[in-house]
């Protein structure tokens with residue numbers, strides 16, 4: 001371990017060495033697509049590199065899946081569906097889902113460290129992700145048996161309504177919660193009786209490939225297929241595939257629109273979890289210390305790379321100075337650094353490309369007269385110079401129409417607005433294309449509920465944030481998506497209703 005008295009280059013070397021050692025311990029053995037229960041080379045024999053965003057070093061070369069690999073995976077999935085999986089009753093599916101959850105728990109530490117290496121998130125947060133991943137499989141295992149369809153006796157007819165799986169579904173996952181969002185997709189798909197072809201994000205394929213290695217013994221061959229690759233190649237081949245009966249996508253709104261178009265070709269059902277630009281509203285009656293902690297976590301958790309991040313703060317004028325001073329102090333206290341260190345609060349962003357994107361927004365905000373109350377640059381710390389770090393940033397004074405306010409930065413950047421008139425504040429809070437989430441901080445429950453109703457978004461936290469519980473549906477209004485995940489309704493997105501009308505005459 002390096003200490004504060006070491007020179008920046010010593011600290012950097014020590015961090016690099018720690019990452020190399022961790023990589024030796026936790027990298028998956030296989031980095032080719034997992035198809036039909038085997039890891040096999042991609043048809044084109046090409047690879048792409050996945051980078052550790054803390055050190056800038058290459059972690060692994062990964063098979064670059066394209067259309068031919070997607071075709072093979074879809075075929076393997078249908079073969080598994082028709083051969084075995086569709087014969088599995090609810091009890092057997094429940095046992096498989098439970099076994100996946102237990103396997104994840106047994107390997108939680110290794111999976112968390114792998115996620116930290118590939119994504120850059122602090123290991124304390126990766127550990128929460130892994131726990132949540134196992135919890136998803138357990139939650140849907142619990143739902144499997146509750147489903148027995150409906151019947152109706154009506155005059156001379158007898159009706160049965162049954163829910164059938166689609167067969168093979170295509171699932172696309174982003175880089176911000178690689179393992180967790182994989183579980184949001186796979187658990188309900190398998191619970192509903194489908195086989196899956198899943199494409200992880202090109203920036204972060206490793207934890208999902210490791211998961212495939214780990215569950216190989218407990219999931220029948222071909223039920224889960226993982227094809228790493230780029231969005232425009234493997235991703236587009238999957239969303240437009242004629243034999244994929246349902247597409248589930250999480251990612252940006254721009255790509256979500258392309259996914260819808262591509263799925264339209266074969267009238268394939270689609271659910272989308274897209275971007276957000278969520279408001280957090282602070283009322284004047286708050287305990288400002290609590291409010292600061294909540295606002296800070298709403299934006300800075302996972303380095304701001306959360307679709308639900310509370311990235312626009314609406315703070316009442318009466319408490320604005322206290323809350324903003326508190327936020328500046330909280331930012332000063334943050335430990336920015338090696339995400340493998342348990343004490344780290346803020347790790348690097350996932351990639352150089354994402355750093356550039358954030359920096360472009362910060363420059364734009366500067367040009368448009370934004371006042372930077374904190375941050376606004378890359379950290380001035382040579383020890384971190386090789387990684388994708390960006391300072392936690394507070395900006396006040398921007399026009400609400402500014403690009404940095406309207407668009408998703410997906411980084412540790414909070415836009416601040418003061419308010420006095422409730423109606424004007426709500427109008428601004430809703431004046432974005434997104435509607436994924438929002439936060440309300442107030443001790444007055446009636447007032448807080450009113451604001452929760454008035455914010456146009458699919459998920460509102462009152463006096464908490466990021467707390468996603470299996471059973472409470474998560475998904476967006478407006479351009480933040482279609483459909484809900486994490487809840488019993490999600491099963492309905494993975495099956496189709498069949499009515500059998502039997503004449504008794």
Ligand code: NAD
Nearest residue numbers: 173174175200201231235236251252255273274275276307
């Ligand atoms: P992205 O949309 O670029 O990529 C997401 C996934 O889609 C990746 O696996 C990528 O390879 C794939 N993809 C890209 N182009 C594709 C195409 N043409 N066809 C099919 N697949 C394609 O987004 P990102 O940069 O990976 O993730 C960040 C974005 O995702 C943010 O905007 C964020 O808000 C959003 N997001 C939303 C949620 C949610 O639950 N609503 C969760 C996480 C991330």
